[in-house]
Amino acid sequence: MVDGFARFKDRSVVAMRVNGEVTDLATSITDDDVVEPVTIESPAGLSILRHSAAHVIAQAVQRVNPEAKLGIGPPITDGFYYDFDVVTPFTPEDLAAITKEAGRIVQAGQRFIRRVVTEEQARAELVSEPYKLELIGLKGAAATGDDNENVEVGGGELTIYDNVNPATGEVVWKDLCRGPHLPNTRMIGHGWALTRSAAAYWRGSEKNPQLQRIYGTAWPSKDQLREYQLQQEEAAKRDHRRLGAELDLFSFPEEIGSGLPVFHPRGGVIKREMEDYVRRRHIEEGFEYVSTPHVSKATLFETSGHLPYYADTMFPPMRLENSEYYLKAMNCPMQNLIFSSRGRSYRELPLRFFEFGTVYRYEKSGVVQGLTRVRGLTQDDSHSYVTEEQAPGEVEHLLNFVLSLLRDFGLEDFYLELSTRGSSDKFIGTDREWDDATTVLRRVAEASGLELVPDPGGAAFYGPKISVQARDAIGRTWQMSTIQYDFNQPARFGLEYTAADGSRQQPVMIHSAKFGSLERFFGVLIEHYAGAFPLWLSPVQVVGIPVAQEYEPYLHDIIDRLRRSGVRAELDTSDDRMQKKIRTHTKQKVPLLLIAGENDRAAGTVSFRYRDGSQENGVALANAARRIQAAIAGRLQVVSRGDLPA
RNA sequence: GCCGGCUUGGCGCAAUUGGUAGCGCACCGCUCUUGUAAAGCGGGGGUUGCGGGUUCGAGUCCCGCAGUCGGCUCCA
DSSP states (O other), rough: EEEEEHHHHTTTTEEEEEEEEETTTTSEEOOSEEEEEEESSSSSHHHHHHHHHHHHHHHHHHOOOOTTTOOOOOEEEEEEEEEESSOOOOOOHHHHHHOOOOOOOHHHHEEEEEEEOOHHHHHHTTTHHHHHHHHHHHHHHHOOOOOOHHHHHHSSSEEEEEEEEEEEEEOEEEEOOOOOOBBGGGGGGGGGEEEHHHHGGGOOOTTTEEEEEEEEEEOSSSHHHHHHHHHHHHHHHHHHHHHHHTOOEEOOOOOOOTTOEEOOHHHHHHHHOOOHHHHHHHHHHHEEOOOSSSSHHHHHHHTTTHHHHHGGGGGOEEEEEEEEEEESSSSSHHHHHHHHHHHHHHHGGSSSEEEEEEEOOOOOTOOOOOBBSSSEEEEEEEEEEEEEEEHHHHHHHHHHHHHHHHHHTOEEEEEEEEEOSSSSSOSSSOOOHHHHHHHHHHHHHHHHHEEEEEEEEEETTBHHHHHEEETTTOOEEEEEEEEEEESSHEEEEEEEEEEEEEEOOOOOEEEEEEEHHHHHHHHHHHHHTTTOGGGOOOSOOOEEEEESSGGGGHHHHHHHHHHTTTTOEEOOOOOSSSSHHHHHHHHHTOOOEEEOOHHHHHHHHEEEEETSSSSEEEEEEEHHHHHHHHHHHOOOOOTTTTSSOO
């Protein structure tokens, strides 16, 4: 009998897979076992590292505050957390003290020792840990806990991990835990840090008490930690809320209300370019542009079925003239009324309506965030009315359209999510309808060749959906477009068309939002481009900078010519010096600076300065204008010399 | 909605144990300004988010509200 320490001499091996199961290196193995190493750099190894770091933090917390009761402490993406029941929430000073204490524990090189216990033993040892006792109780009951809880009590048996002082053999701390763990705490090294603290509901339910959660990050090396921290800083620099203020794009006036943005002229330019382009593409794809009001009588949303489910996320109703009116939280009921405004023939199908519909949703005060979670938003919302036979083709058409549109805005990397019916009773319709609709969506999603992630229970109440998730320039994913298959609303609204045989048939309705919300997509684009938009979206595309005042008239001519051809071009006639003007407009991320002095005037040329500081001197005027216009029309990103085709 | 942090001129920040608000950028004015990221001088601008309280005295302490940030819950 040997163990993993004997089998693997490589110190980057922190655990092993025995017959497929990840275990501690201390586990005994036989020649019959299939044993593979788990290195600290592997996904499983990183999880073990992070989970072990969580244990160290918990131990440190209880050293600093022996009254703290333990919740759970699982690994998460890039790090870990641990929940504690403490009388007063953690302060920054507390976190500093905990960090210091945890550093000592890491340095001490405590060993993690696994020990199988009976339920009685576990209850006796953890008598002062009420949350752990609750988890032990749950283990007896049906396994309903989520994955994070399984970190504590998953698997076939109850185990406790002892942290042992390697010098004395004394058990200094212990925790109910499934494991596995690093061989010792020293392997956590210098690649960890606490990142923040926040409250979290016990077992994720707002009916339960709130615990105080400490988040941390942990990496195999100090360099990887630093790299992670730099990446976080980069993300912070791209934050659309910050860039929105710096670039004068939008604001959230307190006087209007939380989550209700106003777009300034520069943000307005971008929003209008987005809308114009998206409207044009929809029309090219066979959609008809429609428009619907912002409020309606309550009965409309009773008909659609929304009200019973979503009344608490709609703004409260206004009562007037014996009717209740709601601000709309969705557009589909109104578009249905356009469909049913007259008799429809099968010859008209697929019938596709599209609008920029502004909807209002009463998001809870704690969730409103920048442009990504607002209370008033504009959906690029479309509804296709089709026969059942046409539905697969229409879904495919919509998916291809959505993807091509996102690509036009510079997003290239996608995966799909298929949200299906869950077990709750909020989902209306028969099993067969759900199965049929889900099958249609799944087939199209699979045929796309994109990665497909299941999302059980994530569907809207009226039908399943495909959502498109896009990765941005720094690898974060955002939910963008949705395509929803709806067999319920056509029935509720009594929609029908006359078929070829003269019979009345019910159409299938397919909801689709390409950007989800224009506001959110705007926010995503800001972060994706870090505020340096492609030429066609840039609020100011060209700024003319004279080397000295004398050259203003010369530059004015070309700027004026560009302007007349539709280019957003300005001439900087302020009394700043040239260098200052370059700085000002570079910080505003203007893609093209046109500079001219005596040399250029004498030669009838201008000089380009690009966003990255590179230059291109002596460009003939006619050439400059032609190239700029072509780059705008081609929706090119222009950052450096060479990005603007000759 | 819940927990915690934060809120000082347009923006970013400062103000010793509570002693009566400053700085940089931006803005305005004047002078200057010929080649690729900040010319010089001067000026205006804040009842310190709002309401209440403690105090001789509150930007600093207490309470409530709003906004915002980080999470949790939620997200048609």
